Amino acid sequence: MTGEEIDRSVRQELMSLPKTLAIDVARNLVMVAQLLDEDPERAYGYARVALRLASRVAAVREAAGFAAYGVEKYSEALTEFRAARRMSGAVDLWPIMADCERGIGRPERALAMAGEPEVRQLDKAGQVEMRLVAAGARRDLGQAEAAVVTLQSQELASTAVHPWTARLRYAYADALLAVGREQDAREWFAKTVEADSGGTTNAADRLAEIDGVEFVDALDPDADEPGEE
Structure with a gap:
């Protein structure tokens, strides 16, 4: 881990720091990015180190915000996001x-x-x-x-598939189910599956649940033998 793996725009922000410090901060930010989804607690730890080293850099405050958000420290995350926005204007x-x-x-x-x-x-x-x-x-x-x-929006009605399409359709299907519109929810869970090539939602499982389909792990020792009720 050299720190060179970091996004170019973030590297430019870090140029305001002494070189050795910038490298240390960059390395910690790279670890935050790599661990945020798979190990949010460790990502949070690296973010705290980066924050201690360079709290006046907007990218660091933003990374700290996402890391805090990942471990459900929402008040702390909001503080960091506000600071990042104040610094960058974004x-x-x-x-x-x-x-x-x-x-x-x-x-x-x-x-x-x-x-x-x-x-x-x-x-x-x-x-x-x-x-x-x-x-x-x-x-x-x-x-x-x-x-x-x-x-309900133009984005929801569109047949085009964007990175956010599956999440929007899933949220709509889930909202429909919450108000008792099961058939409409089924339709939108199915549409979610069509858009969710990356498997970012569990729409397929929700669809199967509505249809009464139960999947059994063939390797599960507790699963019923074929023919058993």
Whole structure:
């Protein structure tokens, strides 16, 4: 691990630091990126080291925010995201900041953020993410029908497949199921499966559950023998 593996834009931010310090910070940030999904606790540890070394670098504060978010330290994550946004002026963290508000237990604040001017500055992926957060906030508040309506959009109706398509369709199917619209939910779980080539959701399992299909592990010693009830 040399630190050279880090994104070029982050490397440029680190150029404001002494060379040896920049290398140390870069190495820690690379480890955060590599471990964030598979071992969030270790990623959080590396992020804390990077933060201790270079707390005035926006990329470091952002990485610390994602690491804290990964271990459900939502208040801490929100603090780091706010600092990163203040330093960089970027608006792309707005949806995850709103989701942190949900994690803290403030869904009303997340909904308020969904109506702020910053949302119009987001790219399409960011706007979809904001819609997902807003729908989640509606469900947090017990407004299940409103969550369904929130997710209805041109992006949902589109037949084109984007990186966010499967997650949007899945959220809509799950929202439909929450209000008792099982057949509609089945249709949208099926549409999710079509878009989810990377297996980012468990839509196939949810679809099988609705259809009453049960999968049995053939190697499971506790599974019934063929012919057994």
